[in-house]
Amino acid sequence: WYHDNLTRHAAEALLLSNGQDGSYLLRKSNEREDLYSLSVRGKDSVKHFHIEHIGTSFKFGFNEFSSLKELVMHFANQPLIGSETGTLIVLKHPYPRKVEEPSIYESVRVHTAMQTGRTESDLVPNAPSLGTKEGYLIKQGKIVKNWKTRWFTLHRNELKYFKDQTATEPIRALDLTECSAVQFDYSQERVNCFCLVFPLRTYYLCAKTGIEADEWIKILRWKLAQIRKQVEQRNSAVSS
Secondary structure: OOOOHHHHHHHHHHHHHOOOOOEEEEEOOOOOOEEEEEEEEEEEEEEEEEEEOOOOOEEEOEEEEEEEEHHHHHHHHHHHHHOOOEEEEEEOEEOOOOOOOOOOOOOOOHHHHOHHHHHHHHHHOOOOOOOOOEEEEEEEOOOOOOEEEEEEEOOOEEEEEEEOOOOOOOEEEHHHHOOEEEEEEOOOOOOOEEEOOOOOOEEEEEEEOOOHHHHHHHHHHHHHHHHHHHHHHHHHHHHH
């Protein structure tokens, strides 16, 4: 979770797009050599706190710690004051410097950076890319079993589909935390099909090519694996 020369803007983009409440990372401050910045996400904003490195200790406000691990352990239980409004933030989820992603995966735009008027140049080359994907897929209807082409977008833990690429409102947003499996499907009279299994419905989708279907399956399976890891971490934290 130490990101070295990550910029303030890049830290905000990563934590807002791919983090959650309590996600944090440490980076060098551009103000002084002996300063670090602790960037922490709380609700819909990111707060930045200075940590001063003095000899062998780390100073945060009026507190001094012998190591960064000791500092993090302290604020994992003792909340930080996040702002003038008194928002409390606890360090819960370290944001890793590297995120494993599928081998077949194209580079993507960092949506938060774009939405805030910034560009990819604000991000350092080794910053984790975000697990997003979009494209047209053919979807089977729920009641009438006909097939219609829809525009799909995958961002964070949501798979949304729209009438077409120009539509602004999705027809539906699927919460991947409720999805139990993603796999190739050979039950339909179509090629390059795969399905997403949810408790109340299985969604059948077809891509134009086998390679494209494989890319969707790999990125979706990676998402499900990340969700399971987060659940296991939360459960182990609660039990401990």
